[in-house]
Amino acid sequence: MFTDARLHGLEQRGVGVKSEFFYYALGRPLAPLYGAAMRIREKMYGRGIFKSHHLAAPVISVGNLTMGGTGKTPMVQHLARLLQDHGFRPAVISRGYGGRAQGRVNLVSDGRQLLLNAELAGDEPRFLAETLPGVPVLTGLVRRLPAQKALEMGADVVLLDDGFQHLQVVRDVNLVLFNADRLAGNSRVFPGGELREPVAALRRATGFLLTGVNEENRERAGKFAELLRTRFAEIPVALAEYAPHTLVKVAPDGSIEPTAADGLIDRRCFAFCGIARPERFRRTLERQGLRLVGFHPFADHQRYSPAILRALLNRACQAEAEVLITTEKDLVKLSGRVEEITMPLFGLRMQVATEQHFDRSFLASVKAWQARR
Incomplete structure (x- = not known):
């Protein structure tokens, strides 16, 4: 049996400011190599050397540039409900991080019944399946495969949970989230900081969302939003609250x-x-x-x-x-x-509360895709 001391050792790791600074300082010499590798990877997809696949439905990616929590899963939940309310049939596709299911396509929920528990599906897919009745939830390492299965099941919109770095699937709406408390961290690429890719990767985005905005961080979040608007003038920015x-x-x-x-x-x-x-x-x-x-x-x-x-x-x-x-x-x-x-x-x-202009713009993007077909 674990003692309380053992339990203490399982506490959340890596969130202390001092420990973060220490490990990022150690990793800083390697950060340029990692950043260069991510830029090369992006160019390989951009030039068609690595193949990106188009799907026969609009693809919505909800992701982030930073490591750690930015509220991606609650935002996927919000968007799925928004789509349902406007007559769409969304499906959620996830990698299934932490889940033990190893199939190329793992059906967590068919929209009617739950088929995999959290241990097999992973925390977030099971949570989404539990809280989104009527929405199929599927996982798989190569996400175009569960996405194609979802379309065969009748879905007409695909939501990629944590999909910004998953370039194998072409997306029509590419949302990047920033946590309003952490923003871009120290703005350095891993392992010298919290960024998964260099900042220039943000040009792939079609929209930025600052999540978890509250009275304590609103002013700082507003300044960061203005910075994004200045550097990426063509990409809209919105704020989102996360409330009980x-x-x-x-x-x-x-x-x-x-x-x-x-x-x-x-x-x-x-x-x-x-x-x-x-x-x-x-x-x-x-x-x-x-x-x-x-x-x-x-x-x-x-x-x-x-x-x-x-x-x-x-x-x-x-x-x-x-x-x-x-x-x-x-x-x-x-x-x-x-x-x-x-x-x-x-x-x-x-629950997530977004600005009304964001919801309207998001729905317009999905309807525009369908109008082009």
């Missing part, structure tokens, strides 16, 4: 459903999460006025083994907590494990 929507919990049948907020009023809450930006989740809970008696950040994509759950519950009991609360993504991973959890477990459902 409702509390959820696991139903007896294993599904996740909304629940009344009074289940947490004045109760001692122990929070935990396994996401890229855990402090953002903690601040969100604090803004909701929850009475937090403890908070435990895990590494992104954390798998909750029985030993980890026991250690987590032990820490919550030591803090004299009455309930546990986590992100909806983490709750999805735990939905089949409720019998192992000895205190009430809630999840916080978030």
Whole structure:
């Protein structure tokens, strides 16, 4: 069994400013080589040496230039619902990071029923399948293959989750997201910084979105948006907020459903999460006025083994907590494990709110593609 000390060792890694500076300083001499390799790769696709495939439907890519969380998955969720509301039949395609399914095409959901759990599908695909009824979710390393399967299943729009660097599929809308707290980090290419590619790669984008904008970071986000408009004048920029929507919990049948907020009023809450930006989740809970008696950040994509759950519950009991609360993504991973959890477990459902001009422009781009056919 893991001790609390072992649990402590599984906390979110790589988010401390001092440790980031240290590792990026070590990697800085190699950054030009990595950046050059990414530029060569881009040119090979641009000149047709590496093949990019066109699909018989509009392709929407939601990605980022930086490593770590920028809210790609919630944005995919928002766009899928927006498309559904306007009569489209979207499908979501993901690499399935962290999932154990090894097929060329892995069907997480056919839009009617869930077919793969989080361990096989990966955290984000399972989360999207759970929260997007009517939307097929598929994974595969070569994403044109699950995308083609989705079209055979009746989809008329393809959404690529984390697709900016996946150049094998030609995209019609190419969105790049920046987290409003982190922006471009130190603006250096990995391993000397957070950038997956040199900044010049942003010219492939058709739109920029600054996500997680709030009152604390709005001014800084606005200045960064102006910088993007100055350097990439032809590419529109929009802001998006990420706000709490409702509390959820696991139903007896294993599904996740909304629940009344009074289940947490004045109760001692122990929070935990396994996401890229855990402090953002903690601040969100604090803004909701929850009475937090403890908070435990895990590494992104954390798998909750029985030993980890026991250690987590032990820490919550030591803090004299009455309930546990986590992100909806983490709750999805735990939905089949409720019998192992000895205190009430809630999840916080978030929703994306974009500027109206962004939604209108996005829908117009999809309709324009169809009009050209």
